Amino acid sequence: MTPAPTTEDLLRACAPRVLGVLVRHHGHFDACEDAVQEALLAAASTWPRDGVPDNPTGWLVTTAGRRLTDHWRSENARRRREDVVAAQAELVVPQVNDTDDTLELLFLCCHPDLSAPSQVALTLRAVGGLSTAQIAAAFLVPESTMAQRISRAKSRLRGAAFPRGADRSRVAAVLHVLYLIFTEGHTATSGPALHRPDLTTEAIRLTRLAHRLLPDDGEVTGLLALMLLTESRRAARTTPDGAMVPLAEQDRTLWDRAAIAEGVALVTDTLSRAPLGPYQLQSAIAAIHAEATSTETTDWPQILILYDILTRIAPNPMITLNRAVAVAEVSGPQAGLALLDSLKSDKRIAGHHRLAAVRAHLLELTDNPTAARDSYREAARGTLSLPERRYLESRADRLGR
Known part of the structure; x- marks a missing residue:
C-alpha cells in the first residue's frame, strides 16, 4: 500500500500550481511568490492541527490571495495611485480549475531577461521546491550569494507577461533546470538519504509535461528517457538500512523493467529521427547500462564511443x-x-x-x-x-x- 503523503509532500506538490495561478492572474512574480510562501507557512502550522482541507490547492490560493491583497493595501497607504489595483485584487478571486500552470511557470522562470544561472536558480526555487541552501550547493556558491541571485531574478520579472505555451528559445534553459532538479533528487548533495524520490518524481512529471507539449523535440525526449532509465535503478541503489550500493554490486532484478522499457523506447525513437543532442547521448548510454545483465556483460566499447x-x-x-x-x-x-x-x-x-x-x-x-x-x-x-x-x-x- 502506498503511504499517505505528508503535509510537506502535499505542500511541495501544490506550491508551483498555486504560484502559477496567482502569477497568471495578477502578474507581479515577486509579490506572488512571497504571498505563496506565507500561505505555505500558514498551512504548515494549521493543517496538522485542523486537518488537510478538501481542496488544498484552493485553500492555498485563497490564503495567498489574501496575503497579496494585504500587501497591496499596505503599499497603497503610501502610494494612493495603486488603490484601483488593490480593489481589483480584492474583488476578483483567482479560480482554481483543472489547468496546471506549472509548465508555463517554468517558462516564465526562464525568461530571456534573466541570465542562465538566474533562470536555473529561480526555477529550482519556485517550481522545484529546493531550498536556497540546496541550490547553492548545486552551483558550488555561498548560500548568501544564491539568495541575492534569486531575489534579483524575482525583481527582474516584475511586469513580465505570463507565457502561453512553450517559447522554444527557452527550451534549453528549462531542460537544464529539470535536469538539475532530477540530479539533486537522484543523489542528494547533503543529508541522511542518498536520494529524494519527491524531487525525481516531480522532475519526471514536469518533463512529461514538456514532452507532451514538444513531442518532436529530441532533447526533451532524450531527457525524459534519461530520467526514466536512471530512476529505474532506485530500489537497488541502497540497502534496507540506507547504505549506498554501487552500480556494479546492485541486484538488477530490483530494477524497474517498465521504466526501462519506456526509456529505451523513447531514446530509440528520438535517435532515429531527431538531431543528436547531449541528453539523447546520455540516455543512450543509460539504456546500454539498463539492458546489460551485469557490469561484465555491459557493452563498454559502445559506451566509450558515445x-x-x-x-x-x-x-x-x-x-x-x-x-x-x-x-x-x-x-x-x-x-x-x-x-x-x-x-x-x-x-x-x-x-x-x-x-x-x-x-x-x-x-x-x-x-x-x-x-x-x-x-x-x-x-x-x-x-x-x-x-x-x-x-x-x-x-x-x-x-x-
Missing part, C-alpha cells in the same frame, strides 16, 4: 570524469587514470569529491591500496551526503585492513 561523441558536442568535466570509467573498462585502469590527470587543472572539478572517488576506484584496480585508501578518504571528506560518505569511508577502511 562518450567520445558527447565530449565533442558538449565538453564538460563531469562528462570527462564518466568517460574515464569507460576508458578504464576498455583500455585498463591506467588509461583511465591518465585521463583523470587532465582534470587536475580544471577548477570546475579539481576539488570535487567524485573526482577523488573515481581516482580511488581506478587506483584500487591497479592494486595500489595505499593510494586508493587515501583517495577514498579524500572523497569522503568532500561530500555532505551521509550515505556517500559512509560508503567511501567503508571502502577506505576495507583497504586499510
Whole structure:
C-alpha cells in the first residue's frame, strides 16, 4: 500500500500550481511568490492541527490571495495611485480549475531577461521546491550569494507577461533546470538519504509535461528517457538500512523493467529521427547500462564511443570524469587514470569529491591500496551526503585492513 503523503509532500506538490495561478492572474512574480510562501507557512502550522482541507490547492490560493491583497493595501497607504489595483485584487478571486500552470511557470522562470544561472536558480526555487541552501550547493556558491541571485531574478520579472505555451528559445534553459532538479533528487548533495524520490518524481512529471507539449523535440525526449532509465535503478541503489550500493554490486532484478522499457523506447525513437543532442547521448548510454545483465556483460566499447561523441558536442568535466570509467573498462585502469590527470587543472572539478572517488576506484584496480585508501578518504571528506560518505569511508577502511 502506498503511504499517505505528508503535509510537506502535499505542500511541495501544490506550491508551483498555486504560484502559477496567482502569477497568471495578477502578474507581479515577486509579490506572488512571497504571498505563496506565507500561505505555505500558514498551512504548515494549521493543517496538522485542523486537518488537510478538501481542496488544498484552493485553500492555498485563497490564503495567498489574501496575503497579496494585504500587501497591496499596505503599499497603497503610501502610494494612493495603486488603490484601483488593490480593489481589483480584492474583488476578483483567482479560480482554481483543472489547468496546471506549472509548465508555463517554468517558462516564465526562464525568461530571456534573466541570465542562465538566474533562470536555473529561480526555477529550482519556485517550481522545484529546493531550498536556497540546496541550490547553492548545486552551483558550488555561498548560500548568501544564491539568495541575492534569486531575489534579483524575482525583481527582474516584475511586469513580465505570463507565457502561453512553450517559447522554444527557452527550451534549453528549462531542460537544464529539470535536469538539475532530477540530479539533486537522484543523489542528494547533503543529508541522511542518498536520494529524494519527491524531487525525481516531480522532475519526471514536469518533463512529461514538456514532452507532451514538444513531442518532436529530441532533447526533451532524450531527457525524459534519461530520467526514466536512471530512476529505474532506485530500489537497488541502497540497502534496507540506507547504505549506498554501487552500480556494479546492485541486484538488477530490483530494477524497474517498465521504466526501462519506456526509456529505451523513447531514446530509440528520438535517435532515429531527431538531431543528436547531449541528453539523447546520455540516455543512450543509460539504456546500454539498463539492458546489460551485469557490469561484465555491459557493452563498454559502445559506451566509450558515445562518450567520445558527447565530449565533442558538449565538453564538460563531469562528462570527462564518466568517460574515464569507460576508458578504464576498455583500455585498463591506467588509461583511465591518465585521463583523470587532465582534470587536475580544471577548477570546475579539481576539488570535487567524485573526482577523488573515481581516482580511488581506478587506483584500487591497479592494486595500489595505499593510494586508493587515501583517495577514498579524500572523497569522503568532500561530500555532505551521509550515505556517500559512509560508503567511501567503508571502502577506505576495507583497504586499510
